[in-house]
Amino acid sequence: MKMASSLFIPILVLVIIIYAVYKKINVYDSFVSGAKEGFPMVKSMFFSLLAMIFGVNIFLKSGVVNYFFDFLKPLLVLLHIPSQVLPIAIMRPLSGSFGLALLNDMYKVYGPDSFISVLASVIQGSSDTTIYVITLYFGTIGIKKIKYALWVGLLTDLFMVIMALILVPLFF
């Protein structure tokens, strides 16, 4: 599997170039004129990303989430959900690096093969940073009305966490 992963990009690039040479395309010119589109694209993504990182950072660094977690703890105990995974589950849509840092701490404390660490890893690995993906993709092409995208994204994230809580114990 690792082999397939490391071969994917080289093969993709080779197939594209060989096919183009066979079709008698000026590959070099084609590459350069395509790559030129990169600058306007990056320019248009910068400002929406700046806005979102600004907001998310103030929220994350404020530590307000820790109070929120303490508040939720009794409810989790009632539902037999290990409370240590809550920060990762809630922060996953907002920040990828935040979850990875938490995961790092959990591995240190509980070891990477403990149930709690595996559960947290699966939650981290089975989803992406929804808010960031929305900002990046829609910001870059200039979409202002995102309609129901955020709701569907967050609902799917919630569903993923519930599935992880149900299915991960089956692997132990």
Add this chain to the structure above:
Amino acid sequence: MINKLWVSLILIGSLFLILTGQADVLNTQILSSGKVTLELVMQIFPLVSLWLGIMNIAKESGLLSKVSKIIYPLLHKIFPDIPKGHESFGYISSNILSNMFGLGNAATPLGLKAMKSLQSLNKNKEEASRSMITFLIINTCGFCIIPTTIISLRMLYSSKDASFIAIPCLIISFISFLFGLIIDRIWSKKDGGSK
């Protein structure tokens, strides 16, 4: 929607920091987010340009539309609004493949290009189309065969079986991927099924 989220993130964070007497943290956060964003964009910039160059070769040689035609029957059910043989199928499938192989560096530029070509089909340029939201959901559920970052972190802490995590991740992200598609379809119908 994003507007409300943004305001609440800033208001909640700032008020909490000020009330707990950590105004200096707020200061550094306000001033440093520009630098953090620039660093992120500087990481994305060369990758986006590189992949746009490579994909332009595929587009001009006709390979992209060929792939789009082959993949059409498979993706047509998920994206009913995209016309047959449209180049966005080529970008969408290469983005999904890169995501599955855990190649975020390639997946993001390809995804951006897919969004851009979906925008060319969009009637109202400021409003997300149904296909765009579906494509977004595919990307936010992180459907991936090899979660590379987590596996390497597990190896760092000398896990007995670092890649064990891949199977539950694959199953769970696939189930939530299906769930996302269904919810997306229901919601778009409720929304009037407009393009």
